[in-house]
Amino acid sequence: MTAPQRRNPQTRDAILAAAFELCHERGYAAVTIEGVAARAGVGKQSIYRWWPSKGLLVLDAFRDHLDPRLATPPAADLPLAGLPELLQRTAALLSDPRYGRMLADLVAAAQHDPALAKDFHEKVYRPNREGTLDRIHRAQRAGELRDIDPDLVADLLFGPLWFRLLLMQSPPTPEYANRVIETTLAGLRPA
Amino acid sequence: MTAPQRRNPQTRDAILAAAFELCHERGYAAVTIEGVAARAGVGKQSIYRWWPSKGLLVLDAFRDHLDPRLATPPAADLPLAGLPELLQRTAALLSDPRYGRMLADLVAAAQHDPALAKDFHEKVYRPNREGTLDRIHRAQRAGELRDIDPDLVADLLFGPLWFRLLLMQSPPTPEYANRVIETTLAGLRPA
Numbered sequence: 001m002t003a004p005q006r007r008n009p010q011t012r013d014a015i016l017a018a019a020f021e022l023c024h025e026r027g028y029a030a031v032t033i034e035g036v037a038a039r040a041g042v043g044k045q046s047i048y049r050w051w052p053s054k055g056l057l058v059l060d061a062f063r064d065h066l067d068p069r070l071a072t073p074p075a076a077d078l079p080l081a082g083l084p085e086l087l088q089r090t091a092a093l094l095s096d097p098r099y100g101r102m103l104a105d106l107v108a109a110a111q112h113d114p115a116l117a118k119d120f121h122e123k124v125y126r127p128n129r130e131g132t133l134d135r136i137h138r139a140q141r142a143g144e145l146r147d148i149d150p151d152l153v154a155d156l157l158f159g160p161l162w163f164r165l166l167l168m169q170s171p172p173t174p175e176y177a178n179r180v181i182e183t184t185l186a187g188l189r190p191a
Numbered sequence: 192m193t194a195p196q197r198r199n200p201q202t203r204d205a206i207l208a209a210a211f212e213l214c215h216e217r218g219y220a221a222v223t224i225e226g227v228a229a230r231a232g233v234g235k236q237s238i239y240r241w242w243p244s245k246g247l248l249v250l251d252a253f254r255d256h257l258d259p260r261l262a263t264p265p266a267a268d269l270p271l272a273g274l275p276e277l278l279q280r281t282a283a284l285l286s287d288p289r290y291g292r293m294l295a296d297l298v299a300a301a302q303h304d305p306a307l308a309k310d311f312h313e314k315v316y317r318p319n320r321e322g323t324l325d326r327i328h329r330a331q332r333a334g335e336l337r338d339i340d341p342d343l344v345a346d347l348l349f350g351p352l353w354f355r356l357l358l359m360q361s362p363p364t365p366e367y368a369n370r371v372i373e374t375t376l377a378g379l380r381p382a
Binding site: 155 | 296298301302344349353355357358375
């Protein structure tokens with residue numbers, strides 16, 4: 001989002017807090033720009049000036065309210081470049097009642113909202129993916145993983161977690177993430 | 192769906208064909224019950240009598256129009272109980288322009304529609320899952336796969352395919368399915 005107008009940070013914070021809270025209380029589908037405006041005590045136009053759609057607003061609300069313990073990447077000098085910890089943290093995020101459902105709803109909305117899909121890709125997916133690929137490269141350089149396409153390795157590790165959230169509607173636990181990484185790594189270690 | 196009233200099969204077919212066609216031409220988000228009724232030449236009430244929502248209607252339209260070549264499971268007496276063929280067929284389904292987007296839209300809509308989620312689970316997810324688990328059991332009994340929780344094995348194989356469709360918006364190809372199964376199986380074969 002580029003914002004040509006200067007925005008009042010307090011107004012911005014109030015809007016994002018209202019969007020985050022309403023998503024929890026009522027679920028994404030029931031959130032409206034009107035409802036967020038009323039809760040934040042601002043006019044609808046103040047919201048539309050910066051966020052052209054509900055999806056883009058909720059995406060920023062998610063990012064703004066993400067618990068730093070879940071957002072901060074694990075150290076990269078751990079064994080396997082911290083991939084097991086990263087997977088556990090992703091499972092913790094997807095199974096967290098504050099964030100899991102909201103992410104599932106954003107991914108769902110992005111299926112038929114190209115602007116949201118683009119924003120989600122740029123702000124959430126790509127930065128996380130780049131960090132993951134970097135860890136996979138490190139682990140491969142350290143001889144801890146076989147030399148397989150890092151993009152495929154990332155899909156094999158993170159795909160099952162999102163599958164549980166979106167298809168099975170039973171979010172992955174950190175214990176589940178451990179089982180995924182142990183089983184997958186059994187096939188990825190050097191021969 | 193239970194239908195206490197007797198339904199005219201021709202009317203039913205016309206409604207499902209109209210829903211399937213409109214999903215393609217306009218995308219799921221733009222399909223309305225009104226539009227389907229007009230295309231099928233029936234009244235809206237004829238649709239609502241059997242399908243209480245757009246999601247449930249489109250789910251049945253998808254199932255009714257599924258290409259038998261993609262719907263028929265591969266033989267179970269192939270090596271690895273046909274799991275590689277099943278994974279390729281799933282990738283072919285998810286990357287097929289007739290079905291991939293429709294499935295992504297149904298999964299998306301199911302995130303905030305419990306009735307659709309339940310129907311999707313019962314009609315699509317569970318029958319497929321049971322068939323997959325049965326194959327994994329067979330391959331394990333034949334000594335072709337290690338004795339790992341079959342539910343986890345199913346997630347490891349199919350999770351990456353859905354991840355590509357829903358998160359990366361780049362549907363998996365059969366060639367990609369081959370890479371998933373080869374790499375995953377490397378860790379699942381008996382020691």
